[in-house]
Structure formats: structure tokens, C-alpha cells
Amino acid sequence: MALVIPKESYSGKIYEVQIGSGGKSVTIGGANALPFLSFEGVFPHKPAVALEIMDIAPTDWPETVQKAVSGASANPVSWAKFCQEQGADLVALRLLGTHPDQQNKSADEAARVAADVAAAIDVPLVILGSGQAEKDSQVLQAAAAATRGKNCAIGKAVEENYKTVAAAAMANDHKLIAMSQLDVNLAKQLNILLSQMGFAKEKIIMDPMSSALGYGLEYTYSVMERIRQAALLQNDPMMQTPIVCDIGLNVWKVKETIAPDAEMPEWGGLADRALAWEVISASGMLTAGADMLIMRHPGAAAKTKELIADLM
Amino acid sequence: MALSGVEIFKYLPKTNCKKCGHPTCLAFAMKLAAKQASLDACPDASADAKKVLGEAAAPPIRGIVIGAGDKAVKVGDEICLFRHEKKFFNPCALAVSIKASEAGDAAAKKIDAVKTSEIDRVGQKLRVDAICVTDDAGDAAKFASVVKQVVDGAPGVPVILNSKNPAAIEAGIAHCADKRPLIYAATAENAEAMAKIAKEKKASLAISANGLEALEALSDKVKAMGVDDLVLDPGARKAKDMVEQYTIIRRAAIKKNFKPLGFPIISFADRGDSLAEATAAAIGVMKYASIIVLNSIEKWKMLALLSLRQNIYTDPQVPMQVKQDIYKIGDAKESSPLMITTNFSLSYFIVRGEVENSKVPSWIAVMDNEGLSVLTAWAAGKFTASKIAQFITESGVEKNVTTKELIIPGYVAVLSGALEEKLPGWKITVGPREANQLPTFLKGKA
């Protein structure tokens, strides 16, 4: 009884989405098989790793990751350049300072920062709001206009604000990140709503909502596996958008990345532990099908890129 | 992959003699397919039928136990490719390699690290599961001495004997013969000798080959020699090859019931750099490895890998939950603080850990919300003011806690007004959002 390699017959393919322009532009997607199974499909683009920066100093990031960026994080432009030097495929600017509970910065101010950052780097730019849906509508509109022509990825469009955010991306020729809440049907629903308002599905990157290792990672993992299966095996065009995972945000608030050595001796040293937490969370998302990761620690991002090379 | 009644019928005598207690062979076949009868009931079944039907009834991936006693680990016996289809059942074993060249102090240190590796996570005790003694010196006596050091130093911890030299395995297994070790590995060159040892000592046997075709041939060969408990190493070391080869093995076993590859997989996450090794092991955890051998087991690394394993192997249909109850932490008295949380294990154990940290004796009221986290339960309408009020009233906690103050999670601060209305006589206090601020909060109250 000789083994016949049991291959799946895939009928779908993930859309290829390009971000940025010129030599350093990044294209993600394009796969026509489940993650890393190159014996039965093609993977024209490797998953991309973005490093996160903010429009305010990262004072509420845990010490381990604050230290790793401390030389540059005083202003967003130097921070962005630093990320580029560290080998990030993209820079992800989170406009957290615009959040009403933070510094409540104005949309115009945010837009200026976005334009300055975009001008300072060659790698593509991802622009993220603060997560406050209402404020994000205004902020992302302004930021999208200020970076017109740069082919950024902007987001996140969510159920509450997708119309305005998508309109801003469309008017200024950007790609769109659309986030739903850990649910296969909600992810599809949002893509349908966006398509219905005329936003090309081939320009969407979906964010199924990430979670950190030990804190719900398995939910994201399985939602992503199911999304990929629907896209490739059931050839569902509304599921064929590439996936982004916003990891750093979730990882760098859990106790494993914060508790000092003395507090949890049975957990090992904080520096290694925190780095591993982000890298292993990333490895989970990659295995489940992430096309792009947003990370915080340059060392963790570098290690994740090593893993990607090992996987391809 | 189970056979249908009609497929089973083909193998029966077709005499309808009724000795099995069923009117016809076909009726009996239907009962067999439904697993409501056993082939033993048919006295005339041929040897061929017994073989084919026996194999079809066996799980697609054989379950294998390594070690003996309460630290023994069971691996394999999985039935799906994706955890959302059902669940992954037997968590992969994480093992550390101790090399013969590390005999003495270095080995002693690793043995000690294994013994102190246990951590408590979300109510489960997790630890390094096994030790792999690796023959890197090509010296059978030295190898055996390290096996002895391991067996004496970490009694009960399952052992993997790693050598391609049958003489070394012979010498090593003398120290753990009754402990069901795993032998690694039979290869095309040494298969006869290794199979002989495995059979004699009732050990399980890993087979190692380069590529799946060679592995299949070796599997058939070793099985023909009478060894049933096999473990597979297709030779993949690069992450890409691990994902691909392990996927093919798992698919062949589960979707095609392909017997030569219907065994657990052993993976070596051998990397010079410890974090890179952790990433390779992580790929193994997610992609079907049942035993993963590491070079080093720093605490930070094991915490990450054991947490990942716990995540991947939880039941996707039923969140881990604790019982609804009023839990007493420390020497709590009538005047001690009372907090409420949901019965999602993760929420409860995080809160409990921080309360214990604070050293302030307290009560934790755990409410059954079908295992949802605080915010999820709230968003799902299962952690509302009326439901909390009803739970608190019916729990009779008033008798234990005279302060009549209820501390609620900071994330559901919005509930406090409605709760005060629904729980007359109670004071509702909004606690911090994150549990790690609880020690400061509780100390401030004490």
C-alpha cells in the first residue's frame, strides 16, 4: 500500500494587496493553499512584519518594550526611521494620542504626524486610529487625505464607522483594514457591507481581532483557520482578503510581559519571557494564516522574520 | 475512518447462520458499523476479516503511552486536522534532551530543572513531560550511565532513549526496562535489532527515515516484526518541512486511514538559539507533533510553550470553567472583601492569583456565565445587574459577609447604579479594571 500524498483541491485564492510604492513596497496575499503547504499550492509573498509606532511617547508600554525603542520613540518621525533601520517591512502608526481618554489630539494634528512619517520613510505605512470608533472616523479621514498617493493601509474600519473610514480610503486611494470581533460570520459580514458601498474587496485587509498567547489566542487561531478554509476550499470571495494580526497591542498588556523576575520567579526572567510572548503569539497567528503582523518589539519582530524564513 | 455496514458485510461469511444472534450477516454488519456489536460474536469470521475489520475499528492515529505511573504521558489518538472540527485530545509531550557528554553536573542541572518545572496555569498543572537521553558520544556504557543518572535523579519521569546504536539502547534500557521508555530510533540499518529490543522490553519504538516513502517502508517492516507501538520521525527539521510532512502524515492517517502512518509524530526543535528553538517547537505544538524534544528548558521558554499547548488543546466548544460558588481565599472572615467575577477559568484564576498575591483574605463570588470572560459575558447579556443580583441573593453570601459590600470588575463599572437598585442594602464598589491592580486596591481597603 503505497502512500499517495493526500492533497486538497483548492478552488479559491487570496487576493494580492500591495501597500506603498516603489522598491520598498510590500505585497501580501496571493496564496492558493492553506498556510505554508507549498506541496499543494503557491505562496508568492511571504507574510510581512510591521513595527508599531505612536503619535505619543509609549509611556504606558511595559518597560521591556519601552526600553527597546527608547532611543527613538520621543517623536514619531525618528521612531519610524528607527523601525525601518531595524528591518521592518512596514511601519504601523497608531494615532493613540487622538483618543479622548488620552491626549484627545485633533484630527488635523494627527494628519500632520501621518504625513511627516510617510515622508520620512521608504517602507509602506499603515495608519491606525486610536480604537475609538467615532473619533477614528474624523482622524482617519484627515490622515488619509494627508497621505494621499502613498498607498497606505488605513484602519480600522469597524461596524460603527466603516462607511466613513472606507470612504476616506477610497477617496485617497489607500487600502483598508477592516476589523470584526472574533467571529467568522462577522468578518464576512463586514466585507459584504464594504463591497455593497462600492469598496473593492480586493483592497481590503481583514483583522479578525488578535489575542495574546494565554489570553484567548486559541479563539483567534480557530477563527482564522476557518476563514482560510472558507476562502480556499469553499471559494468564498468575501473571505479571500488577506489577514492582518495586531499582536503587539494585545501582548504588551498581559502579566507575562510585565511582571518583574522577583514577583514570578517560576516564570523565568522578564526580558526573555516578554520577548518570547510576542514571538510565540506571532508564530500562532502565522500558522493560522496571517499575511501581516503588527508588532512592537524590534527584537521580537526580527525573530519572527527568522521564523518566516524557516517556514517558506 | 470507520467502514460502512455494506463494506463490512463483504468480509462476513454470508451464510446467515444466525449464530451471532442476528437474523442475517447484513444485519450483523449494520450493528458492527454502529459499534453495537463485536466481531467476536461471529464464530466463522475469517482471519482476513478479523484483520481488516480490526484495523478499521482502531483509531486512525494509535494512542501511545510513554512511561509508567502517574507521570506517564499518553500521546496520539487524535481524530481531526483542525481543532474547531472537534478538539485535540492528547497534549504533545515536551521533553528535554540530556546528552551523554553532559554526564555529571550538567545533566544534574537539567534533571533538577525538569523536577522544578511544574507551573500552575488556569488551574492545570503543567510541566516538562519527559527526558530524552541522547547518545552523542558513541559510547554505550557512558550513555547507560546517564540513563541511570536520569532514572535515579528524576524517578517517574518518562524516558526517551536516543541512540542509533542497538548496543547502547540495550545497555540503557536495563535501567528503565519496566518503565515503558520510548526508543529512538529504528532506521533502515538497525531495524531488526531495535525491533527485537522493543518487543522484548515492551517499549515503544520511534522509527526515523528521510522522507515519507522511506518512513512508510520502515513502518511496514517494523510492524511485520511485531512492534505495534510506533512513533514517527520523517526527518523534518526546517519549519517548512515540519508543517508539510506532519500535515501529510496527519491527513493520510485521518482522512485515508493509512495505517503505516497512523502513529504519533516525534519532532526535534533543535536550534542553536533558544528562542528560535521555541519557535520551532511552537510550530510542532500547533502542527501535529506529539512529542517535541528541546535542547534547553529555561522557565520563560516553557511558560510560553506550555501556555501555547494549553491554548491549542482546549476544547473549542466548551470554554474552561470553574464551578459557580463563593470561594474563600485565605482566612477570610465576615468583614473581608467580597468580589465578583465570571466562571471562565482564565478570569477566575487570574483574579484569584492576584488576590492571593495581595495577602488580603477575601471572598470571590464566581457566577456561572457559561465560561465567558467578564466583558464577553457582559456583551452577551449574561453578566447583567439583574442576573448578578439574583445570584448574590440566592447564594446566601450575606450570611458570611456582613459588610454587604460587593466589588465588581472595573470593566463593568456601568453596572454599579443598576446593581445598587437591585440589591437593596448593598454597597457596590467598582474595582480596578485589570486584575493586576487588585493587590494595591485590596491593601488600600484593608
Ligand code: B12
Ligand atoms: C476571547 C473573546 C471572546 C470569545 C469568548 C471567550 C470567553 N470564554 O469568554 C468569543 C469568541 C466566544 C467571544 C464572543 C463575543 N465577544 Co468577545 N472577546 C474576546 C476577547 C478577545 C478576550 C476575552 C478574554 O478572554 N479576556 C481575558 C479575561 C481573563 O478577561 P476578563 O474576564 O475581563 O478579566 C480581566 C478583568 O476583567 C479583571 N477582572 C476579572 N474579574 C474581576 C473581578 C474584579 C472584582 C476585578 C476588580 C477585576 C476583575 O481581571 C482580568 C484580567 O485583568 C475580548 C477582547 C479583549 N482583547 O479583551 C473580546 C470582547 C470581550 N468581546 C466582545 C464582544 C462584543 C463579543 C460578542 C458579543 C461579539 C461577537 N463576536 O459576537 C460575543 C459574545 C459571546 C456570546 N454571544 O456568547 C467585546 C466586548 C465589548 C464591550 N466592551 O462590551 C470585546 C471587549 C472585544 C471588543 N473590543 O469589542 N469573545
Ligand code: SF4
Ligand atoms: S454468525 Fe457470522 S456467519 Fe452467521 S449470521 Fe452472524 S455474521 Fe453471518
